[in-house]
Amino acid sequence: MSLDVEIKDLSLSIGGTRILTDVNLRVPQGSFVTLLGPSGSGKSTTLNVLAGFLTPDRGQVLFGGQDVKDLPPGARQLGIVFQNYAIFPHMTVGENVRFPLVAQRIGTDHGKRVADMLELVKLGGFEKRRASTLSGGQLQRVALARALAARPQVLLLDEPLSALDKQLREAMQSELKAIQREVGVTTISVTHDQAEALSMSDLVVVMNGGRVEQAGTAEEMYCRPGTEFLARFLGEVNLLPVAPDGSCRPLDVRATDATGRLLVIRPEDLRIGRTDGPGFDATVTDVQFQGGTLRLEVSVPDSPLPLVVRSSYAGYGSVPRTGEKVRLSHDFSFLHFVDPAA
Template sequence: MSIDVKLKDISLTLSDSRILDRVGLDIPAGSFVTLLGPSGSGKTTTLNVLAGFLKPDEGSVLFDGQEVGSLPPGARRLGIVFQNYAIFPHMTVGENVAFPLLAQKWKGDRKARVSEMLELVKLGGFENRRAATLSGGQLQRVALARALSPNPQVLLLDEPLSALDKQLREAMQSELKSIQREVGVTTISVTHDQSEALSMSDRVVVMNGGRIEQQGSAEEMYCKPRTEFLARFLGEVNLFEVSAKGDASPLAERLPGRAGELVVVRPEDFSIAELGGIGTHAFPGRVAQVQFQGGSCRVEAVVPGRDDPIIIRTNYGGLGTLLEPGRDITVVYDFSYVHTVAKGGAPA
């Protein structure tokens, strides 16, 4: 059974520092929500408040409309996957997965439940394996199976994939989301990995300085950030200041923003063409540096009226000599993705 979760005006001060400042969240039942932000933004503290490990100074934590702030962690029907997995090395895989069933006096068939959970995480037949013999990816699966075994109302994930190498981490992102959908449990994750948050989440919540900077779908957060902080934090970005005339050199047309605001253009919204084919949404430039990155290239280009180079991300196929440093090019952009934000952290 999945439930909705609500944080209402949560504030917390530790060692005279305001760690959380009136944090409010509404998390629908069965959804996958990720808390994302730089170190010290308050995301892990928020997870600890949800878990009951920290008690806020102000505000309420509600599960399906019921206040749970006074309940200890063990009474909140949570499944938790810790960053280091916290697997008991002296136990077998099956004993690890069965541990919360014993602690919570599970009334059903424990052996069958363990087997069911291991099948879910693709570790069927591993019941008698010692935890010390498992790989990092297998340990992560055991930790997930153990967290899900007592049928929690809410699943909390604390940097669940950070200990894995890049290739395995990317593979596990898809698998973890698939398992969450199959089980249907309300899931709240904390990560510093932006690609992980964007690829796995129904909703991303970006925190900054103990407050929520913005929340929404992954596409909305990346393509339509409302603040300069978010535009810079989520991936690479090109920012152009709007002048008193309403333009932002080298962008050609008049822009909807006000003077002093910043125009946001993501690197992949630029493309490269032969010099001379300049249209409405294009301007001349010169290739300064090219970095081959597998499926794409990261290009830095010098353009008129701008001190810093712009960043372009493009497929390298078919561009040939256009990607040579020193080559004069036309930079084309997709105006439908161009929008403005206010400087600093306040929404435009």
């Protein structure tokens, strides 16, 4: 069984410095939620409050409607995977997974539970292996099996994949999400990896300056950011000011109801077309070949800042060179605007 989690009007100061200010967040039962934000935004502090390692100055922390703010970590029915995994190197894999069952005096048939958890994380038969002999990916799986062994109602993940190399990290994203779905435990993760947050989460929560900047699905956060900060923080973006007459150069668009605002154009929203096709002319100032994609920076006569363009390499045939003229176009079926930051 899992629980919904709710934070209400949470504030916390440490050493006279305000770290969290009026944080409000609701995590639906059984969902996978990621806290994302720049360093110092308050995401790790929020996770520590949920874990019971820090006590807020005011506000509520509700697990299934019960305020657990004053309960110690051991009384909150949590599973926690730490950034460094905190695996006991002198123990076997089985002893590590069994540890919370023994410490919390849960059940007596520990062998079956340990075996079930190791099968869940694809480490069946590893019970007798020493933890010190495992790879980083295997240690991550052991930490997850141990966190789930005691059947927690809420699972907390602190940068769970940050110690893995890129290829293994991407593979583990799919596996971790699949395990979470199978177990059904409410999961709250902290990460600095934007791709990880977008690909794994039912709900992405971006924090900034100790507050929740915006919360929503990955699509909502990326395609419909509510603020200039979020538009700039979550992936690359071109922000084009809308003039008093509603024009938004170099695009051929009129947005008289959005004067003074910024049009959000993601690099992949711009298309490279034929030089005699619709759109506007640009000059390539920088090229990055990234395998399946091209990242271009281009200058245009009507824009003081370069535009960033991301295009699939498939079918393009060749990589544009610096100084080359290209023709860019944009699909106007969807336009999104944000107010400029104060």
